[in-house]
Amino acid sequence: MVKILLTGGAGYIGSHTYLALVQAGFDVVIFDNFSNAKEDVPLRLQDLCGHTVDVVKGDVLDRRDIADVFNAHDIDGVVHFAAKKAVGESVEQPLDYIHTNVGGLLNLLAAMDDAGVRRIVFSSSATVYGDTDVQPIPEDHPRAYTSPYAYTKIAGEQILEQLSDDWAVGILRYFNPVGAHQSAMIGEDAEDIPNNLMPYIAKVATGQLEELSVFGDDYATPDGTGVRDYIHVEDLADGHVLSMKSLLETNQSHTVNLGTGEGSSVLDVVGAYAEACGQDLKYKIAPRRDGDVAVLTARPDKAKQELGFEAKRSLSDMCKSSWAWVSGQRRNVK
Numbered sequence: 001m002v003k004i005l006l007t008g009g010a011g012y013i014g015s016h017t018y019l020a021l022v023q024a025g026f027d028v029v030i031f032d033n034f035s036n037a038k039e040d041v042p043l044r045l046q047d048l049c050g051h052t053v054d055v056v057k058g059d060v061l062d063r064r065d066i067a068d069v070f071n072a073h074d075i076d077g078v079v080h081f082a083a084k085k086a087v088g089e090s091v092e093q094p095l096d097y098i099h100t101n102v103g104g105l106l107n108l109l110a111a112m113d114d115a116g117v118r119r120i121v122f123s124s125s126a127t128v129y130g131d132t133d134v135q136p137i138p139e140d141h142p143r144a145y146t147s148p149y150a151y152t153k154i155a156g157e158q159i160l161e162q163l164s165d166d167w168a169v170g171i172l173r174y175f176n177p178v179g180a181h182q183s184a185m186i187g188e189d190a191e192d193i194p195n196n197l198m199p200y201i202a203k204v205a206t207g208q209l210e211e212l213s214v215f216g217d218d219y220a221t222p223d224g225t226g227v228r229d230y231i232h233v234e235d236l237a238d239g240h241v242l243s244m245k246s247l248l249e250t251n252q253s254h255t256v257n258l259g260t261g262e263g264s265s266v267l268d269v270v271g272a273y274a275e276a277c278g279q280d281l282k283y284k285i286a287p288r289r290d291g292d293v294a295v296l297t298a299r300p301d302k303a304k305q306e307l308g309f310e311a312k313r314s315l316s317d318m319c320k321s322s323w324a325w326v327s328g329q330r331r332n333v334k
């Protein structure tokens with residue numbers, strides 16, 4: 001059975017990818033330091049997949065930890081999620097972000113090379129495109145960082161591009177991942193005051209937060225609010241399965257956007273979420289947020305051509321799954 005190592009596999013996207021890989025017939029090991037994941041995620045995954053979940057607690061910054069995993073398991077490929085991902089926080093802690101995201105990747109690649117494991121799917125981000133009017137964005141658009149976080153993703157991609165031909169690398173540029181698993185047993189464990197839109201709206205819907213601040217309604221968009229390409233986290237997980245399958249079958253590398261190609265405004269999301277939770281959601285118009293761009297949407301066709309990937313779930317599905325998760329409507333679907 002093909003065995004895949006998921007670094008950061010107990011996190012939001014990692015845990016959903018765990019389930020998708022298991023469902024696709026892979027054997028999966030989670031490697032996580034639980035700095036940004038709840039300790040009970042493996043137990044919930046166990047309930048969902050009906051078998052013991054292989055978890056190794058460790059840190060990609062610890063060479064011994066990561067070497068031990070490759071000594072203990074016959075790994076065929078790696079999906080690398082373990083990284084810090086908050087743009088704003090990266091501006092305050094640039095060295096920490098570079099150390100964790102770039103240093104951690106270098107540690108992982110050294111351990112993989114020592115173990116003769118040379119198939120890796122890398123969690124990248126649309127933020128590598130910087131601030132651009134080219135919308136939807138194609139993968140050959142130039143890269144330009146606008147934050148230390150974006151720098152670490154560009155640096156990671158460039159390091160991976162230096163590897164010799166006996167490596168096969170899947171670089172996946174996420175747009176805006178949202179939503180939760182259909183069972184509502186796993187989802188995004190957001191911070192108390194979320195930075196991102198949907199987790200914030202979710203906390204307004206549950207009454208944990210008073211009202212949403214809409215960061216600007218004077219953008220050159222249909223309703224003046226920011227437009228983004230939201231993608232359901234289960235679609236995103238499916239994209240990782242297709243990426244790993246392609247690496248293992250073709251030994252060819254790829255770099256693709258993972259998005260829907262559809263743009264939704266902040267007020268579109270507020271409306272869809274209100275529909276999903278059956279209540280009006282309080283919001284006020286606030287000043288623009290520094291660093292925000294008006295529109296950010298993916299050209300999705302390269303992922304379709306190279307991996308056969310196509311996002312299937314709608315904005316309504318995303319909001320309904322998020323609402324089921326935050327309102328505790330757990331359903332143990334296998």
Ligand code: WQD
Pocket residue numbers: 085087124125126127174175176177195196197198200212213214215216225226227228266289292296
């Ligand atoms: C979406 C829209 C905001 C919060 C970020 C990172 C990106 C990626 C995904 C890691 C924008 C508006 C938001 C709020 C609002 N992370 N908004 N009120 O900024 O597109 O992308 O998360 O890879 O790298 O940059 O996502 O959800 O923060 O914002 O009006 O309270 O919602 O202005 O238009 P973003 P977001």
